[in-house]
Amino acid sequence: MRPRIFLTAALLCGLSPVCFAAETALFPAPQKMPWEDPSYARDISATQADSRAEERAKGGWTEFIRHHEDRKKWVTDKKVDILMIGDSIVFGWGRTGHEVWKEHYGTRHAVNIGSSGDRTSHMLWHIQAGGLDGMKARNPKAVVIMIGTNNRGEPANEGRDTAQGVLAILKEVHQRLPASKILLLAIFPREWKPTDAGRIRTDQVNGILQTYADNKTVYWLDLRETFLSQDGMLRKDLMPDALHPNVAGYREWAKAMEPKLTQLLGK
Secondary structure (H helix, E strand, C coil): CCHHHHCHHHHCCCCCCCCCCCCCCCCCCCCCCCCCCCCCCCCCHHHCCCCCHHHHCCCCHHHHHHHHHHHHHHHHHCCCCEEEEECHHHHHHHCCCHHHHHHHHCCCCEEECCCCCCCHHHHHHHHHHHHCHHHCCCCCCEEEEECCCCHHHCCCHHHHHHHHHHHHHHHHHHHHCCCCEEEEECCCCCCCCCCCHHHHHHHHHHHHHHHHCCCCCEEEECCHHHHECCCCCECCCCCCCCCCCCHHHHHHHHHHHHHHHHHHHCC
16 A cells, blocks of 8 residues: 555554444354444444434435335345445445446345445444344345445544444444454545545544454455555546546456455355
8 A cells, every 4th residue: 555545544543442242142242342442422423323304304205214125125135145335335336336236246145235425324323223134144244334425524533533433333233243244445535636625534534444453353445546546646537526436436446345355255
């Protein structure tokens, strides 16, 4: 990895381990995890489940609930070995990246429950409202998580609020799917220049997120370099809107993620 991505990590606090546990009748209880954060705050917006009720009440509530119920059904009715969780970038596998998805995951029992526009609080609501309950009898082998780019309206706190929102999702997923390996992806770069505010903030968040990996249950994979040129500029040929991958971008994503995903599926 090039030095530019390491710069923000040096500014971030170290994290010490705390434990948490969850009950399950079918799998061993989750073990002590080193990716707990001693400063974890339960009263910030990033870690509070939010159904987007006010926003959806303006005209999209019925559609939102239908999408919520559809995603619950997908993980209940199908055998799932690979589960992908995230916002519009993950959701895009079903649209812009559809053909690439079929090529790489079409025969591998993969399900995508990404939701466009989701912040960490919105995905927390989906999970806490039964979004993963249909998978309790058979945990997926790998759960891929990338979310946080939409948490821009929250206090920056050098990325800590958003990172703690992602941590809340890790906790919820591990509690419900304790036998699954979690592949935590670095949030993809956004905005064109490495000096843009959105890019700097995302790098700060990622600097914290990487400390949550223990390489036993949570694995870290940083694919940011895939979407950057040598000078740190975002590649327009892969992310023409400076946020979402195009078809070529999804293809590069799948190719770059494959070695680690294959490793986790074989564990």
